[in-house]
Amino acid sequence: MKNPQSPYATPPLDELLRQAEDAAGRDEHARGIELALRAEALAREAHDKVSLTRALRLLVMFNSREGLAEQAIAAGQAVLPMLREAGDDAARADVLCDMAMAFLDLGLNQEALDHVSESVEAARACGDARLLCLAYNRIGLAKAHLGRFEEAERFLAESLAMAREMGSEEETYRALTNLGVVASDAFDACESRADVAGAREAIDRAKRHGEEALILARTSGNAYREALTLSNLGRYLGVSGQDKAAFVLLDRARALALEHGHRSLGLACEGNRAELLVRLGRHDDAIAILNEALGGAQELYANSMVQDMHRHLYLAHKARGDFAEALAHHERYHALTREQLEQRNDAQSRLMMNRLELDQARFGAERSRMEAELQRVRAEQMAAEAERLQAQTRELRRYVLADPLTGLGNRRQVERELPRLLQHSARTGEPIAAAMLDLDHFKRVNDQHGHAVGDAVLTATADLFRARVRGGDLIARMGGEEFLIVFAHASAAWAREACERLRQAVQDHDWAGVSPGLAVTVSIGLCVRAAPVEATQLIEQADAALYEAKKGGRNRVVVADSYDPGAPQQRLL
Numbered sequence: 001m002k003n004p005q006s007p008y009a010t011p012p013l014d015e016l017l018r019q020a021e022d023a024a025g026r027d028e029h030a031r032g033i034e035l036a037l038r039a040e041a042l043a044r045e046a047h048d049k050v051s052l053t054r055a056l057r058l059l060v061m062f063n064s065r066e067g068l069a070e071q072a073i074a075a076g077q078a079v080l081p082m083l084r085e086a087g088d089d090a091a092r093a094d095v096l097c098d099m100a101m102a103f104l105d106l107g108l109n110q111e112a113l114d115h116v117s118e119s120v121e122a123a124r125a126c127g128d129a130r131l132l133c134l135a136y137n138r139i140g141l142a143k144a145h146l147g148r149f150e151e152a153e154r155f156l157a158e159s160l161a162m163a164r165e166m167g168s169e170e171e172t173y174r175a176l177t178n179l180g181v182v183a184s185d186a187f188d189a190c191e192s193r194a195d196v197a198g199a200r201e202a203i204d205r206a207k208r209h210g211e212e213a214l215i216l217a218r219t220s221g222n223a224y225r226e227a228l229t230l231s232n233l234g235r236y237l238g239v240s241g242q243d244k245a246a247f248v249l250l251d252r253a254r255a256l257a258l259e260h261g262h263r264s265l266g267l268a269c270e271g272n273r274a275e276l277l278v279r280l281g282r283h284d285d286a287i288a289i290l291n292e293a294l295g296g297a298q299e300l301y302a303n304s305m306v307q308d309m310h311r312h313l314y315l316a317h318k319a320r321g322d323f324a325e326a327l328a329h330h331e332r333y334h335a336l337t338r339e340q341l342e343q344r345n346d347a348q349s350r351l352m353m354n355r356l357e358l359d360q361a362r363f364g365a366e367r368s369r370m371e372a373e374l375q376r377v378r379a380e381q382m383a384a385e386a387e388r389l390q391a392q393t394r395e396l397r398r399y400v401l402a403d404p405l406t407g408l409g410n411r412r413q414v415e416r417e418l419p420r421l422l423q424h425s426a427r428t429g430e431p432i433a434a435a436m437l438d439l440d441h442f443k444r445v446n447d448q449h450g451h452a453v454g455d456a457v458l459t460a461t462a463d464l465f466r467a468r469v470r471g472g473d474l475i476a477r478m479g480g481e482e483f484l485i486v487f488a489h490a491s492a493a494w495a496r497e498a499c500e501r502l503r504q505a506v507q508d509h510d511w512a513g514v515s516p517g518l519a520v521t522v523s524i525g526l527c528v529r530a531a532p533v534e535a536t537q538l539i540e541q542a543d544a545a546l547y548e549a550k551k552g553g554r555n556r557v558v559v560a561d562s563y564d565p566g567a568p569q570q571r572l573l
């Protein structure tokens with residue numbers, strides 16, 4: 001059965017994002033924030049990076065337009081690394097511009113300029129004329145915030161030229177609107193320093209830009225823009241003495257704003273109207289309008305608007321000579337300004353803390369990465385060291401257990417291995433055969449042919465023996481010219497034959513090839529015993545048999561007793 005779709009169910013992520021983007025087109029910032037926040041949560045839940053990027057970008061834009069600077073910056077800081085990673089320079093340029101505006105709101109002018117400069121670079125990198133135009137626009141605004149109106153107007157004029165070249169009405173409108181506002185700020189600055197000519201020129205520029213912007217705002221069909229532009233132009237006309245036209249525009253602006261639910265814009269229109277009335281000496285009218293607007297602003301919790309209204313009221317009361325009231329509004333205005341400054345300071349320090357935390361997190365991640373790398377290198381070093389030690393151990397063992405001249409095992413090798421062979425013999429019940437082999441008159445070999453030939457004889461003998469024993473047999477040089485062979489799994493007869501073959505092999509070897517006139521023979525004593533038998537006992541008995549072989553004339557094999565598994569152990573021959 002299908003689940004019935006609830007009418008209140010959250011729209012799918014894509015739909016939310018589409019609605020939020022539509023809200024952007026209509027300048028519905030508060031609604032846009034709500035939609036984008038929901039989209040952000042869903043995208044995080046679904047680990048959908050692309051949608052998360054879209055939602056965060058919208059949040060940067062909406063929050064910065066809505067004056068929620070901190071939120072805009074936080075969203076920007078979250079999305080910038082994603083955009084850098086994706087190499088999306090266009091989106092990065094856009095986000096950086098909005099962040100710059102938020103920094104300006106917080107009075108962080110240097111941060112704003114840094115962000116907008118990076119935005120220019122990003123816009124150039126992706127070759128997007130619209131973004132470059134927008135970045136120039138933002139540089140203009142940042143300069144205006146710094147009170148550098150001339151530079152500000154230059155950047156904005158540049159932005160306007162680009163917008164016109166692109167044929168973009170949207171960007172042309174933005175540049176014209178900002179040019180108007182900045183020129184009007186320049187007018188205020190000129191007026192305050194009694195620069196009459198400068199003020200007139202500035203307000204003329206503002207009017208020209210405002211008029212052109214109005215044409216575009218009307219064709220755009222965007223009520224917010226039209227109301228905003230009418231309000232701005234109303235102010236420009238009002239301060240330059242065109243009162244009647246100014247009132248018409250301001251009334252129209254206010255009506256349009258309220259008709260479309262833009263209440264704070266409606267209040268801004270009232271502020272402009274009151275300012276005009278004060279200029280005309282109609283203080284009572286101005287004060288009435290302002291008091292009503294003040295109430296409206298308080299209802300909307302629009303703090304900057306409340307502050308603005310107190311400033312207008314202060315000026316209006318002062319102009320009327322009503323100093324007590326003027327002072328009261330001035331004090332409120334002053335308190336709100338201080339509050340605003342404190343909030344900015346708080347926001348600034350929170351941002352600073354955020355940045356510190358981010359830096360610390362980045363630093364921590366980098367440190368973990370380096371530690372992991374260090375551990376990997378250490379593990380590699382330890383593995384190499386272990387391998388080196390093992391090789392060293394193998395080498396030492398070889399050195400300790402091997403005879404360096406012949407490469408056979410030595411006496412220590414016998415001490416190690418023989419007990420193992422005896423145990424095996426005890427376990428299996430097989431007899432064990434040990435042969436002592438001693439070269440005959442070896443002293444003479446050395447004396448007559450030299451020590452080097454003696455060595456060569458020992459090596460060649462070892463090779464002869466090695467070639468004639470089996471894998472499991474133990475073969476060692478016990479010292480001097482004496483060798484031991486322990487035959488594993490050998491019957492007495494087989495061991496005896498094996499010894500005979502060894503003796504014959506030594507006798508038959510081409511010793512003259514080693515040294516002219518050289519002849520070598522070997523005497524062998526063999527002992528075959530059944531377990532249990534001691535290693536020393538076995539070797540002693542083989543030794544005794546060897547002694548007998550020497551005594552018997554050398555170059556022969558003597559067996560210690562004949563081995564009879566059934567018979568009791570006998571002593572030597």
Ligand SMILES: Nc1nc2c(ncn2[C@@H]2O[C@H](COP(=O)(O)OP(=O)(O)OP(=O)(O)O)[C@@H](O)[C@H]2O)c(=O)[nH]1
Pocket residue numbers: 405438439440441442443444446450451452453454455458479480481550
């Ligand atoms: N070249 C050489 N000679 C060695 C080595 N080790 C021992 N010798 C010599 O081997 C000789 C052993 O001599 P002896 O023990 O008298 O025995 P032999 O001359 O073989 O006489 P029999 O064993 O009775 O046949 C000595 O001259 C030692 O110097 C070695 O590593 N190289």
